[in-house]
Amino acid sequence: MKAMLCTPRLRTLALLALLGLALGEASGARTSDPFSASLARLKGAPLEELGAAIEQFASVQDERTSKVLQALLDGRLFYRKADGKVVIGEPAEAGYAITDAASGEQLGTAERFEVKKISLNNALRTTLRETIGRLELNAQDPAVRLRAVQAMSQAPDEKNLALLRARLETERDPKVLDALRLALALADLASEDKNVRLRAIGALQDQTGAEVVNRLNALLEKNDEGEYLEPDSDVRHMAEAALHRIQSRLQFYGAVETLFFGLSLGAVLVLSAIGLAITFGVMGVINMAHGELMMLGAYTTYVVQQLMPDQLNISLFAAIPAAFLISALVGIAIERGIIRFLYGRPLESLLATFGVSLFLQQTVRSIFSPLNRSVATPAWMSGSLQLNGALSLTLNRFYILLFCLLVFALLLQILKRTRLGLEVRAVAQNRAMAKAMGIPAERVDALTFGLGSGIAGVAGVALSQLTNVGPNLGQAYIVDSFMVVVFGGVGNLWGTLVAGFSLGIANKFLEPYSGAVLAKILVLVFIIIFIQKRPRGLFPQKGRAAEA
Amino acid sequence: MADQNRRNVRELLLSAAVAGLALISSAARAEETIKVGVLHSLSGTMAISETTLKDTMLMLIDEQNKKGGLLGKKLEAVVVDPASNWPLFAEKARELISKNKVAAIFGCWTSVSRKSVLPVVEELNGLLFYPVQYEGEESSKNVIYTGAAPNQQAIPAVDYLMKDLKVKRWVLAGTDYVYPRTTNKILEAYLKSKGVKDKDIMINYTPFGHSDWQSIVADIKKFGSTGKKTAVVSTINGDANVPFYKELGNQGISAEQIPVVAFSVGEEELSGIDTKPLVGHLAAWNYFMSIDTPENAAFIKQWHQFIKNPRRVTNDPMEAHYIGFNLWVKAVEKAKTTDTDAVVKAIVGLETPNLTGGLAKALPNHHISKPVFIGEIQDDGQFQVVWKTKGLVDGDAWSDYLPESKPITADWTPPINCGNYNTKTKKCSGQKY
Known part of the structure; x- marks a missing residue:
């Protein structure tokens, strides 16, 4: 407020003086190179002093500044222990490829212990982002500008707002324009002028961001004496109306979001159950090692990634057939080695496959150690798809949902259209008759079991993107898989699909009310009751074969 | 059939012979060694965390033997696998104390496993060193809690x-x-x-x-x-x-x-994941691998040599075992015996260097004093300390913030000699744990 009292003349004088100072600094700069001097201050500074060092560094007018600050933010700024030179390092084989931060000169590679990283904490990262934002507001790339605007709107002081207003005049990119308008409208809510505030609310009423809701809510709050913080009743009414409008939209988006969560949980359930739908559903084998076949698929993903470390995107796709093959081969081995002697003896096959599952777990533990393995997620699968301020879909879940539907469609085609599918269905419906028609039942058994196991391996590839890849991966999913297959109706693939998705959605709609633990229990109780009423599940098999 | 029988008999004889040999050899060795029980899961869910602690114990025991053992005898590790199965922890603890006659047990991770071992060590008067941060509200005469109590984390x-x-x-x-x-x-x-x-x-x-x-x-x-x-x-x-x-x-x-x-994410847990999205999140521990002290550097070097893998990390429960083992060695040296009662009496008040440049002291409530660090996760899977307590914090068995345990205190020195002494009623509660 005090600044407002200054006469314009005084302000001009002050500005001139400041300008003179800045010029003086700049002219002195040429001789002592303030860039290098303040760059050197960044290294080895304790965290408490690093903030001041960054501020000083950022105030140096130099085109190299923002590049160095970005490197600092990304954790790529180091200094060489030997001579204290500040360098930008890119991870390379056995260390870092380093370039001089001041001259941009390539300095070859440095081993890990030769350089020390200049590290940050959260508070510094926040200020750094904002500082970079100021420097990058006029960058070429609209994505960079958008990031800059967002970072600057976190600290809406006079200086930042003036910069943002200036940018609004020249900005052409619609996304950046939206972000600019939002930031300025939020700032305008604090304006002295009633009309400016009203206009700001008008601009905000189609937004859904949390920030907007908070600021509008703040307008309707009362202080300790019971007076409204916002003195003008017109503004309050408009804010209330805008809030109402925003809230009803938020509610709708909330429901959409929950539905998506449910579908994606359902996709995981379907993926993990669909292989079992074949081995258990079609063949009637209670395969307790099903989870471990998924685990093998997940470990295959890990191994494939290790084999081709530079091609993260391709490796994930390469892992799908590899995981299918490995799990299918292990599955066939289990069928030929154990299960074929136990057909028609469900209890024994249950115990035997349980033994196999323990065996597989411990084998993996011996080969890969009991520690979890880290499977990297490719960039296109991380982050989320921001649809608007309130609704965003996480990409990894989204792709897994698509993948699940793809696998399901493919499997359905195999069973419907191929010779193997025909034989599988024939053997499942009436074994004796199929044999009489010349179908090699034994070979079909092995292949069917292999198919189911292979699908489990493919599910493992998807799971490796969501959860821990460790020896216990399978255990977490085995109960859920059986639940889905039994609920959907044994021997019916469509049943598995519907059951998986409906359980996923039911779980996610219950969770906000009951908490995750109780939601799971409630779903289980529901299934138990349902199975009492309809022992054959949602879609029971029909026909004489099913009655037998 | 006859063939089958003959094979069975032969197998029986063979295994009896092996067992006999094992008995003789262990009996012979029992004369000159002090046995230390290592009770950590090597299979099942908890193997991920506990296997490392087993290796840490083997390393510490190995090191002590290189220094000439304890009381002129060699130390011998008895490793058992409770397989992440809580009741099996109790069984294995009983086996270690009654059958193997170990002088002390270093082990357990989860609170459930500790709770199931507790009645066994109290009944057989064993000694358990428990290396993991836990919820408090407990103090047993037969347990030394070298992990953090809630007020230390x-x-x-x-x-x-x-x-x-x-x-x-x-x-x-x-x-x-x-x-x-x-x-x-x-x-x-x-x-x-x-x-x-x-x-x-x-x-x-x-x-x-x-x-x-x-x-x-x-x-x-x-x-x-x-x-x-x-x-x-x-x-x-x-x-x-x-x-x-x-x-x-x-x-x-x-x-x-x-x-x-x-409170449960350390270097070991981070080593299994891509830490890029985690940078800046925090963890509270009493030790970080990144802490720059000569003791820590030596410990990390020793660990890498022992495990033969320079990429393995160290973590807080490992430091707790390091402190616990050294405290036990000092207490045995002071008491000149491995008898539980004497060792428990001797250990209170003893100090040993921790790995972060301070001294860990065994307190009368069977907890130890520790510094507390807050670290931010870095993209290399290590933590950078952003805050630490001024000095050491004494472990408090009974929380002062819960009304029911506020008046309770634990003190295993005379005259109180009690794990849950009510300072208001001046009574030692009959409840044992």
Whole structure:
């Protein structure tokens, strides 16, 4: 407020003086190179002093500044222990490829212990982002500008707002324009002028961001004496109306979001159950090692990634057939080695496959150690798809949902259209008759079991993107898989699909009310009751074969 | 059939011979060694964390033997595998004490496993060194707690968030079992004593190994979007953390907006995941591998040589075993015997260097004094210390923030000699644990 009292003349004088100072600094700069001097201050500074060092560094007018600050933010700024030179390092084989931060000169590679990283904490990262934002507001790339605007709107002081207003005049990119308008409208809510505030609310009423809701809510709050913080009743009414409008939209988006969560949980359930739908559903084998076949698929993903470390995107796709093959081969081995002697003896096959599952777990533990393995997620699968301020879909879940539907469609085609599918269905419906028609039942058994196991391996590839890849991966999913297959109706693939998705959605709609633990229990109780009423599940098999 | 029988007989004879040989050799060796029991799961769910501790114990024992053993005898490790099976922990503890006659047991990880071993060590008068942070509310004559009590981890971490990060809204998220439930109960009472209102605390429990965090993370995001600074205090157990942090990253919640401070995530857990999306999230421990002291450097070097893998990390429970083992060695040397009663009496008040440049002291309540560090996760899977307590914090067995345990104190020195002494009624409660 005090600044407002200054006469314009005084302000001009002050500005001139400041300008003179800045010029003086700049002219002195040429001789002592303030860039290098303040760059050197960044290294080895304790965290408490690093903030001041960054501020000083950022105030140096130099085109190299923002590049160095970005490197600092990304954790790529180091200094060489030997001579204290500040360098930008890119991870390379056995260390870092380093370039001089001041001259941009390539300095070859440095081993890990030769350089020390200049590290940050959260508070510094926040200020750094904002500082970079100021420097990058006029960058070429609209994505960079958008990031800059967002970072600057976190600290809406006079200086930042003036910069943002200036940018609004020249900005052409619609996304950046939206972000600019939002930031300025939020700032305008604090304006002295009633009309400016009203206009700001008008601009905000189609937004859904949390920030907007908070600021509008703040307008309707009362202080300790019971007076409204916002003195003008017109503004309050408009804010209330805008809030109402925003809230009803938020509610709708909330429901959409929950539905998506449910579908994606359902996709995981379907993926993990669909292989079992074949081995258990079609063949009637209670395969307790099903989870471990998924685990093998997940470990295959890990191994494939290790084999081709530079091609993260391709490796994930390469892992799908590899995981299918490995799990299918292990599955066939289990069928030929154990299960074929136990057909028609469900209890024994249950115990035997349980033994196999323990065996597989411990084998993996011996080969890969009991520690979890880290499977990297490719960039296109991380982050989320921001649809608007309130609704965003996480990409990894989204792709897994698509993948699940793809696998399901493919499997359905195999069973419907191929010779193997025909034989599988024939053997499942009436074994004796199929044999009489010349179908090699034994070979079909092995292949069917292999198919189911292979699908489990493919599910493992998807799971490796969501959860821990460790020896216990399978255990977490085995109960859920059986639940889905039994609920959907044994021997019916469509049943598995519907059951998986409906359980996923039911779980996610219950969770906000009951908490995750109780939601799971409630779903289980529901299934138990349902199975009492309809022992054959949602879609029971029909026909004489099913009655037998 | 006859063939089968003959084979069985031969097998029987053979195994009897092997067993006999083993008996003779162990009896012969028993004369000159002191046995140390190592009770950590080498298979099952907990193998991920506990196998490392088994190796740490073997390394420490090996090192002590190189220095000439203890009381002129060699130390001998007896390693058993309780297979992450809680009742089996009790059985194996009984086997170690009654059959193998170990002088002390170093072991357990989860609170459940400790609770199942507790009656056994008390009945047979054994001695257990427990190396993991836990919920407190316990003090046994036969257990030395070398991990952190809540006031050595949870309370300082919350203090840091409240004072340095100005956190106003709190999410207490945990796995659904005894440690998170008790810790969160203490934290809730503590937060309320600091004037935090009910509506600013959100408590959430999830099952073991929970992997679908979508709705919970979305809830946290909503809870944290009211404009007040929000933080998550996580007692989420080991395995469930990876999908939790992944989901946080995917839903775009950064450590700058909503920091997560974890009590169960250390270097070992981070080594299994891609830490890029986690940078800036916090953990509270009494030790970090990145702490730059000569003792720590020597310990890390020794560990890498022993395990023959320069990429293995060290963590807080390993330091706890290091302290616990050295305290035990000193106590045995002071008592000149490995007899439990004498060692327990000797150990109180003893000091041994920890790895972070201080002295760990064994306290009368069978806990130890520790410094508390808050570290931020870096992209190389290590922590950078951003805050630490001024001095050492004494472990408090019974929390001062729970009304029912406020008057209770533990003191195993005369005249009190009790693990749960009520300072108001001046009575030692009959309840044993």
